[in-house]
C-alpha cells in the first residue's frame with residue numbers, strides 16, 4: 001500500500017501477526033537462537049537473512065528503521081546511536097583515507113567538527129562551500145578524489161535552505177552521491193530524495209523523537225545511486241569484501257548494497273548501535289511526528305511574524321517569513337512549512353538579549369532544539385561565550401542572536417511569555 005507520510009508515521013514498520021502484541025515490542029536481547037551451527041554459519045556469511053547479534057541488527061530497531069525509510073521514500077535504512085554516528089557512517093561507508101568530500105559550510109557545528117577535524121585526522125579531506133554559491137563555484141570545489149557531497153536541508157542553527165537540486169546535479173555530474181541531513185525539515189515537510197538526494201540522514205534526537213528523551217540517528221538510502229557505473233570511485237562497494245569471503249555488495253546485492261555494507265561492515269566494526277529501548281521511544285515519538293511538526297511550524301510562523309512587527313526587535317531570521325531571502329527556496333522544497341526554530345536579535349545587543357532570556361518564564365534556557373517544549377539559547381553567553389563581539393560576527397553569530405525553538409504549547413501563552421520578557425528587557 002502506498003500511504004501518505006502522516007499515515008506512515010502511525011502505522012508503518014511493525015505489523016503484528018495474529019495474536020502478537022499490538023505495540024512494537026522491545027526485543028531486549030543481544031543474541032538469537034538457532035537450531036544448527038550450519039544455519040548460523042549461513043547468517044554470518046550473509047547468505048541468509050536473520051538476526052544473530054544486536055550490535056549489527058535488532059528487530060525493534062529494524063522496525064523503526066523501516067518506518068523512517070517509508071517516511072523518506074527510501075529503499076533501505078538503518079538506525080544509529082546518534083545523529084553524529086549517522087552522518088559519520090553515511091560518509092565513511094563510501095569515503096576512505098585519501099578521499100575528499102564537498103560540504104555546505106552552513107551545517108550543524110558537530111558535523112562541521114566531524115568533517116573539519118576528526119575526519120581530516122583519518123586522512124579524509126573536505127572543502128566547504130557557501131550553499132548559495134553558483135553552479136560554477138560548486139563545480140570548482142570538486143577534485144578527482146571527491147567521493148561525496150554533503151549538506152543540510154535546513155541548516156542548524158542558521159536556517160539556510162539548501163538548493164537540493166543544484167547540489168544533486170553537481171554531485172551527479174561528478175559521479176558521486178549527495179548526502180542530505182534532513183533533521184530540521186523532517187520528511188513531513190521535505191523529502192530530499194524527491195529532489196535528487198541519494199542518501200538522507202537524521203539526528204532523530206530532534207523532531208523525530210520529539211520529547212528530548214533519547215539521542216539517536218538514522219541513515220536512509222534511496223537505492224538510486226549506480227555504484228557500478230562509478231566502480232573505480234567506490235571500491236568498498238564494487239570490489240569483493242575480504243571480511244565476507246569476497247562478497248561484492250553492488251554486484252551481488254544491487255540496491256541493498258549501501259545499507260548492507262553499512263550494517264554488516266561498519267556497524268560490525270564500529271558498533272554505533274542504538275539500544276532497543278531507544279528505538280522504542282523513537283517510535284513513540286514518530287507516531288505523532290506529523291501532528292507535532294504541523295503545530296511547531298504554525299506556532300513558529302506566528303512568533304516570527306509577531307517579532308517582525310515589534311519595533312524593539314532588530315531582525316528576525318525564519319525562512320517561513322516572506323521577508324526571508326530563503327522564502328522562495330523554502331516554498332519550493334518545503335511548501336507545508338519549514339521548522340519550529342527561529343533566530344532573532346533584540347535592539348540593545350548582548351545586554352538586552354541576556355535580560356530577555358533571564359525574564360522568560362515558559363521558555364526554558366537549554367542546550368537543545370526541536371522538541372515539544374519551547375526553549376531558547378543565547379550563543380554569545382553560552383556555547384560561544386569565550387568569543388569577543390568581533391569573533392562572533394565573523395562566524396555569523398551576532399552578540400544579540402537568540403535562538404528560539406518554538407514548541408507545541410498553546411500559541412497565546414508562547415506569545416505572552418515573549419512579550420513580557422521583551423517588556424523587561426527593553427524597559
Ligand SMILES: *Cc1c(COP(=O)(O)O)cnc(C)c1O
Nearest residue numbers: 082083084108156183203205216
Ligand atoms: C543535533 C544535530 C546533529 C547531531 O545529532 P546528535 O543526535 O546530537 O548526535 C546532526 N545534524 C543536525 C542537523 C542536528 O541538528
